[in-house]
Amino acid sequence: MNITDILEKLCGAAGVSGAEDDAAKAAAEILRNYTDDVRIDASGCVYGFVGSRDNGKPAVLLEAHIDEIGFIVTHIDEKGFLKVGNCGGTDRRLYAAQSVTVHTESGDIRGVISTLPPHVRKDDKSTMKTEDVCIDIGYTSRESAAKVVSPGDRVTIDTPLAKLNGTRVTAKATDDRAGAAAVLYALELVKGKNIPYNIEILLASQEEVGTRGAAIGAYNVSAKTALATDTSFAYTSDDKHEDCGEMGKGVMIGISPILDRTVTAELKKLAADGKIPFQPEIMGGRTGTDADVISLTKGGIRTGLLSIPIKYMHTPVEVVDTEDILAVSRLMAAFVTGGAENV
Amino acid sequence: MSENSETSRLYDLIGRLSRLCGTSGDEGDVREFIKTQLPADCEVSTDSIGNLIVFRKGSKTPKNKIMFCAHMDEVGFIITDIVSDGRLKFAPVGGISPSVVFGRRVVLKSGRVGVIAAKPIHHLHGDDDDKQPKIEDLSIDIGAADKEEAEKLAERGEYCYFDGAYEEFGEGFIKGKALDDRVGCAIMLMMLNGELPYDTWFVFTVQEEIGTRGAACAAYNVKPDIAVVLETTTACDIPGSEEEKTVCRLGSGVVVSFMDRSTIYDRELYRLGRDAAEKAGVKHQTKSLVAGGNDSGALHKAVGGIRTMALSVPTRYLHSPACVMKKEDTQATLAAARAVIDRLAVL
Numbered sequence: 001m002n003i004t005d006i007l008e009k010l011c012g013a014a015g016v017s018g019a020e021d022d023a024a025k026a027a028a029e030i031l032r033n034y035t036d037d038v039r040i041d042a043s044g045c046v047y048g049f050v051g052s053r054d055n056g057k058p059a060v061l062l063e064a065h066i067d068e069i070g071f072i073v074t075h076i077d078e079k080g081f082l083k084v085g086n087c088g089g090t091d092r093r094l095y096a097a098q099s100v101t102v103h104t105e106s107g108d109i110r111g112v113i114s115t116l117p118p119h120v121r122k123d124d125k126s127t128m129k130t131e132d133v134c135i136d137i138g139y140t141s142r143e144s145a146a147k148v149v150s151p152g153d154r155v156t157i158d159t160p161l162a163k164l165n166g167t168r169v170t171a172k173a174t175d176d177r178a179g180a181a182a183v184l185y186a187l188e189l190v191k192g193k194n195i196p197y198n199i200e201i202l203l204a205s206q207e208e209v210g211t212r213g214a215a216i217g218a219y220n221v222s223a224k225t226a227l228a229t230d231t232s233f234a235y236t237s238d239d240k241h242e243d244c245g246e247m248g249k250g251v252m253i254g255i256s257p258i259l260d261r262t263v264t265a266e267l268k269k270l271a272a273d274g275k276i277p278f279q280p281e282i283m284g285g286r287t288g289t290d291a292d293v294i295s296l297t298k299g300g301i302r303t304g305l306l307s308i309p310i311k312y313m314h315t316p317v318e319v320v321d322t323e324d325i326l327a328v329s330r331l332m333a334a335f336v337t338g339g340a341e342n343v
Numbered sequence: 344m345s346e347n348s349e350t351s352r353l354y355d356l357i358g359r360l361s362r363l364c365g366t367s368g369d370e371g372d373v374r375e376f377i378k379t380q381l382p383a384d385c386e387v388s389t390d391s392i393g394n395l396i397v398f399r400k401g402s403k404t405p406k407n408k409i410m411f412c413a414h415m416d417e418v419g420f421i422i423t424d425i426v427s428d429g430r431l432k433f434a435p436v437g438g439i440s441p442s443v444v445f446g447r448r449v450v451l452k453s454g455r456v457g458v459i460a461a462k463p464i465h466h467l468h469g470d471d472d473d474k475q476p477k478i479e480d481l482s483i484d485i486g487a488a489d490k491e492e493a494e495k496l497a498e499r500g501e502y503c504y505f506d507g508a509y510e511e512f513g514e515g516f517i518k519g520k521a522l523d524d525r526v527g528c529a530i531m532l533m534m535l536n537g538e539l540p541y542d543t544w545f546v547f548t549v550q551e552e553i554g555t556r557g558a559a560c561a562a563y564n565v566k567p568d569i570a571v572v573l574e575t576t577t578a579c580d581i582p583g584s585e586e587e588k589t590v591c592r593l594g595s596g597v598v599v600s601f602m603d604r605s606t607i608y609d610r611e612l613y614r615l616g617r618d619a620a621e622k623a624g625v626k627h628q629t630k631s632l633v634a635g636g637n638d639s640g641a642l643h644k645a646v647g648g649i650r651t652m653a654l655s656v657p658t659r660y661l662h663s664p665a666c667v668m669k670k671e672d673t674q675a676t677l678a679a680a681r682a683v684i685d686r687l688a689v690l
Binding site: 079114 | 426427428430438440441442443445446447448455456457458459460461462463464465466472473474475476480482484485486487488492496507508510512513514515516518577579581582583584585588590594632634659660661663664665667669
């Protein structure tokens with residue numbers, strides 16, 4: 001599978017925080033191309049172990065989160081419309097008249113976020129509040145809707161992957177399926193190579209609601225060194241250069257007090273030596289990624305952070321450049337094929 | 344045609360028409376498709392503004408010249424400029440709320456995919472996420488790295504469309520882009536391909552969404568005695584709306600209008616429409632609020648006055664990528680359109 005195929009498969013699966021099942025299964029299926037040692041735990045985290053558990057080699061953890069933002073059904077009203085809460089930071093500017101998919105126990109159903117027409121709306125200048133969101137699923141009573149939908153069902157705004165110009169693509173949930181794709185593709189790059197480490201994979205659940213899956217998952221692995229990967233902001237002309245990286249300019253290597261200095265230095269050196277395009281991402285403290293909790297797990301795991309520039313984060317039309325994802329894969333591959341001094 | 348096969352033919356047509364792209368001024372693909380669906384025994388012409396005018400003989404010649412009318416164009420966008428970061432500036436073609444533009448995928452006329460969004464919520468300050476970005480502050484990203492690259496991929500003046508999948512959902516509902524007014528076009532095609540009791544004119548108009556411009560020419564070119572506009576109209580039967588602002592409801596049948604913001608409808612025709620629907624056993628309702636407008640606004644004032652009525656399908660989320668209708672209302676509108684011909688012919 002090439003990187004775009006992996007990303008398309010991962011983004012096409014549903015996995016709102018706390019209900020990562022489909023995305024986790026899609027990732028586990030790809031992971032099984034590289035190892036039989038794959039499992040999904042009760043919290044939705046996906047684990048893989050590449051190498052041998054008794055060869056005495058140290059392990060390096062490659063991590064990304066598998067969940068995506070979305071909604072959770074909280075109530076069915078008397079006309080059959082659904083009230084929802086948000087799972088993660090949803091963007092209120094795009095709610096009106098969005099086509100959505102409600103993932104029910106008996107399968108997926110379609111809906112539209114109900115929006116008032118101009119003659120009723122107070123103004124066109126304010127965004128809709130999440131508590132005012134009602135999903136129109138084409139049912140006409142609570143009784144009939146309740147036969148299909150249950151409170152707790154998750155809702156996604158469905159935009160399957162589409163190609164933009166060149167190597168750029170758009171899809172929902174590239175935050176952080178692009179990271180998961182980078183991790184999986186790194187395994188493709190090191191396949192058949194004699195490497196000095198075992199590789200542990202963690203695709204963590206519930207990042208979007210506060211890095212919860214990583215707290216569980218990082219405890220359950222043996223690695224003392226980790227490379228986390230997530231998406232970060234790519235510059236657009238309505239944003240500030242100092243807050244963003246640049247799309248198409250390679251992996252963003254995180255530099256932050258919470259990240260391990262030697263791991264970070266090694267990543268920069270490997271990128272420069274391997275002619276892997278990279279750009280620094282400087283943060284004054286916590287990174288807002290799973291790296292924050294992995295680094296504090298079990299008395300401390302040395303953690304580096306690799307980010308993929310993304311435009312329009314937390315919208316269903318996120319944009320990433322697959323060349324940037326490949327740069328992350330290549331840098332991860334360089335790290336795990338490097339000498340023992342990395343660990 | 345059996346009732347079942349007629350129904351499936353209707354939704355097949357609506358689906359195919361919904362997927363076509365034809366904003367005001369760019370109706371060519373829709374017009375060409377409609378031509379392929381016309382029966383052999385009709386006279387077809389395209390006037391200079393682009394209206395497709397179809398005449399078909401019926402069993403009898405009517406006392407009044409009757410013209411049915413639906414518009415081919417949909418709301419969309421036009422590329423106005425290409426800016427330094429490779430994104431495209433655009434203007435709406437027709438009335439589009441900025442709230443249904445943000446966070447959408449669009450398709451350029453060339454087939455190239457683009458997206459509309461802006462800097463992420465993480466970079467908004469204070470209560471900025473309370474503010475809906477204006478259309479003029481948004482741009483289309485087609486994945487071009489810079490202006491030079493973008494200029495090879497898109498051009499100023501190129502049309503651009505919502506990417507709204509047509510599908511059936513729920514308990515007999517449909518959703519898609521451009522149902523306003525491809526549904527009217529589909530209903531006219533069903534009438535044209537069925538039995539006609541009287542000679543009838545059918546006009547598929549252009550440029551409704553930018554001010555009922557095609558209908559003004561069509562009226563002059565056909566000069567009917569009576570016009571029947573087949574349209575969609577706003578239904579606000581959704582949570583958050585007050586009872587008196589509901590306008591009309593999905594599932595309550597065809598909407599026969601007495602007045603909207605463009606037209607005070609002929610009183611006799613309004614009553615005739617309701618009566619014909621009632622006698623034919625077709626569910627009907629009227630608009631409970633003076634809102635919206637359609638080609639009637641141009642028609643009723645044209646060529647010395649044309650007596651005009653409007654039959655509409657109640658529709659939620661008009662002018663968005665996901666217009667929603669109930670199938671039974673669409674069938675009711677087709678049935679009502681057929682039911683009024685006999686009466687109008689001899690009025």
